[in-house]
Amino acid sequence: MEIDSILNKKIFSRSDLVDLLQSEGQAKEALFNFSSKLKNETVGNSVYLRGLIEYSNICSKNCFYCGVRRGNKSIERYSLSNAEVLDAARYAFQNNFGSLVIQAGERSDRNFVHTISELLKEIQKLSNGQLRVTLSLGEQTEDTFKLWRESGAHRYLLRIETSNRELYAKLHPNDRIHNYDERLKSLDLLRKTGYQLGTGVMVGLPFQTVGILAEDLLFIKSLDVDMVGMGPYVEHELTPLYKYKDELLPKADRFELSMKMIALLRILMPDINMVATTAMQTLHPQGREIALRIGANVVMPNLTPLKYREDYQLYADKPNIHEDTEESLQELELKCAEAGCVIAYNQWGDSKHYSSRQKY
Ligand code: 5AD
Ligand code: SF4
Numbered sequence: 001m002e003i004d005s006i007l008n009k010k011i012f013s014r015s016d017l018v019d020l021l022q023s024e025g026q027a028k029e030a031l032f033n034f035s036s037k038l039k040n041e042t043v044g045n046s047v048y049l050r051g052l053i054e055y056s057n058i059c060s061k062n063c064f065y066c067g068v069r070r071g072n073k074s075i076e077r078y079s080l081s082n083a084e085v086l087d088a089a090r091y092a093f094q095n096n097f098g099s100l101v102i103q104a105g106e107r108s109d110r111n112f113v114h115t116i117s118e119l120l121k122e123i124q125k126l127s128n129g130q131l132r133v134t135l136s137l138g139e140q141t142e143d144t145f146k147l148w149r150e151s152g153a154h155r156y157l158l159r160i161e162t163s164n165r166e167l168y169a170k171l172h173p174n175d176r177i178h179n180y181d182e183r184l185k186s187l188d189l190l191r192k193t194g195y196q197l198g199t200g201v202m203v204g205l206p207f208q209t210v211g212i213l214a215e216d217l218l219f220i221k222s223l224d225v226d227m228v229g230m231g232p233y234v235e236h237e238l239t240p241l242y243k244y245k246d247e248l249l250p251k252a253d254r255f256e257l258s259m260k261m262i263a264l265l266r267i268l269m270p271d272i273n274m275v276a277t278t279a280m281q282t283l284h285p286q287g288r289e290i291a292l293r294i295g296a297n298v299v300m301p302n303l304t305p306l307k308y309r310e311d312y313q314l315y316a317d318k319p320n321i322h323e324d325t326e327e328s329l330q331e332l333e334l335k336c337a338e339a340g341c342v343i344a345y346n347q348w349g350d351s352k353h354y355s356s357r358q359k360y
C-alpha cells in the first residue's frame with residue numbers, strides 16, 4: 001500500500017505499524033514529515049521544560065539492563081540531601097521552569113516514602129504552588145501513591161519498558177518484585193489516584209522485534225496515557241544484558257527506530273506530551289533536536305548537582321555528566337530554535353490530552 005494512504009488511516013493495525021516501522025527512504029521521510037506537521041497542528045511548537053532531579057541511585061531492584069541495579073557494586077550510592085533537592089527546585093523556579101521531575105531508583109521503605117512527601121510539600125511552599133512535580137520513583141503501594149499525590153505531585157512516569165510479557169521476563173529477574181502484572185497494577189493505581197499518567201518503552205532491546213514495538217505502540221494508546229518517555233536502549237557494561245551487545249541493532253539504526261516510534265506515537269496520540277530523552281543524544285549528537293522536530297515536545301534539563309552525575313548512569317556514555325545546567329540551558333535554546341521550536345517558560349505544560357480528559 002502507498003505510504004500516504006496508510007498515514008491517512010483513522011485506525012492503525014499492527015501490520016500497518018510494522019510496515020511504517022520498516023519504512024525506508026522516501027516512505028520514511030513521508031512518515032517524519034507527516035508526524036512533524038501533525039505535531040505542529042496539534043500541540044504547536046512549544047517545548048516544555050522539566051528540571052530533572054536524580055534524587056538517588058539507591059535501588060532495591062535488579063533490572064538486567066540498568067547501570068544502577070542493586071547488583072552493580074562498582075558505583076557509589078548517594079541520595080541528595082533535602083537542601084540539595086530544594087536548591088535545585090529553587091533554581092528551576094527562579095529560572096522560569098514550569099515543572100520538575102524527581103527520579104530515583106525504586107525504594108519503598110518508610111523513611112524514603114516520608115522524605116519524598118516532605119520534599120513535595122516544601123517544593124510547593126517555595127514555589128507558591130507554581131511548580132508542577134512529576135515523580136518517577138517506580139512501583140509503590142496505593143497508600144504511597146495517594147500520600148505523594150496529596151503532598152503535591154501531579155504527574156507520575158512509570159515505563160512499562162516493554163509491553164511483551166515474554167520479553168519483560170527476559171529483561172528482569174524472575175521474582176515477585178520484577179513482575180509484569182505488578183507493573184500493570186501500579187499503572188492502574190496511578191490512574192485511579194488521579195495522576196497525569198506517563199509510560200514508555202525502550203527501543204532496540206535484545207530479542208525485541210518490530211512486531212513487539214508495534215504492539216508497544218498499541219499498548220500505550222490503549223492505556224490512554226497523558227505523557228510518554230521512550231528512548232533507545234543503550235547497553236551498559238556492568239549489567240547482565242551486556243552479553244548480547246553483538247546482537248543489537250547498530251546504534252544509528254537503533255536511533256532511527258526510536259525516531260520512528262516517536263513519529264508513530266505522535267500520529268496515534270496527537271495531543272500527548274512526549275519527551276526528547278537524553279538517551280537519544282547518546283546515540284546521535286543531534287538526537288534530541290531531531291526528536292523535537294518529528295514529534296517530541298518536552299525536554300528535561302538535568303539539575304542534579306554535578307558531583308553525583310557520574311553515579312547515575314543508567315546506561316553508558318550518558319551525556320552532560322560534566323556540564324553545568326546554565327551552559328546547557330543556553331545551548332538548549334539554540335538547539336530548540338534549530339528544530340523550529342520555542343521553549344515555553346513559566347508554563348506547567350500539562351498535556352493537551354490531559355486537559356481534554358478533564359472536560360468530560
Ligand atoms: N538504556 C536505556 N534506558 C534505560 N533505562 C534503564 N536502563 C537503561 C538502558 N540501559 C531507562 C528505563 C527506566 C528509566 C529510568 O531509564 O526505561 O524506566
Ligand atoms: Fe532500579 Fe529503575 Fe534501574 Fe530497574 S531501571 S534497576 S528499578 S533504577
